[in-house]
Amino acid sequence: MFGSAPAVAFVPATDLDRSRRFYQDVLGLTLVETSPYACVFRTATATLRVTKVERLSPQPFTVLGWTVPDIHRTIDDLSARGVAVERYDGMDQDRRGVWTAPGGDQIAWFKDPDGNTLSLHQPATRGDGSDPTS
Numbered sequence: 001m002f003g004s005a006p007a008v009a010f011v012p013a014t015d016l017d018r019s020r021r022f023y024q025d026v027l028g029l030t031l032v033e034t035s036p037y038a039c040v041f042r043t044a045t046a047t048l049r050v051t052k053v054e055r056l057s058p059q060p061f062t063v064l065g066w067t068v069p070d071i072h073r074t075i076d077d078l079s080a081r082g083v084a085v086e087r088y089d090g091m092d093q094d095r096r097g098v099w100t101a102p103g104g105d106q107i108a109w110f111k112d113p114d115g116n117t118l119s120l121h122q123p124a125t126r127g128d129g130s131d132p133t134s
Contacts, residue, residue, distance in 0.1 A: 013050045014054070016050065019114065036052065037051065058116050059116070059117070066120055067121045071121075083110050084111075085109065086108075105122065106122040
């Protein structure tokens with residue numbers, strides 16, 4: 001039913017100006033619209049609506065993520081912009097904070113200014129070197 005409908009993702013924020021700067025200036029998303037209620041961004045495959053809330057208790061799980069072709073390069077770019085990769089007890093993360101899943105996918109996590117957990121994902125390549133998501 002919704003397989004061909006464009007998706008809209010929602011992330012809560014207590015300070016829209018601060019969130020707009022983070023998602024636009026740090027993450028490089030294209031700002032489409034702002035209002036007193038939300039900042040709307042365009043991503044490659046979806047619309048992101050950062051919605052104003054009065055209070056926020058960040059969830060203990062990832063709320064939004066991106067698939068990237070080179071996770072280490074992306075982490076280096078984010079680090080240069082002041083974003084820190086999260087480290088978790090019990091996760092065997094490399095020196096940049098990347099965890100390799102049993103199937104070979106690589107994942108890293110970071111937080112937005114409100115403490116929402118965001119992630120990066122680099123799919124494992126098949127034996128022929130191709131991307132399994134293509």
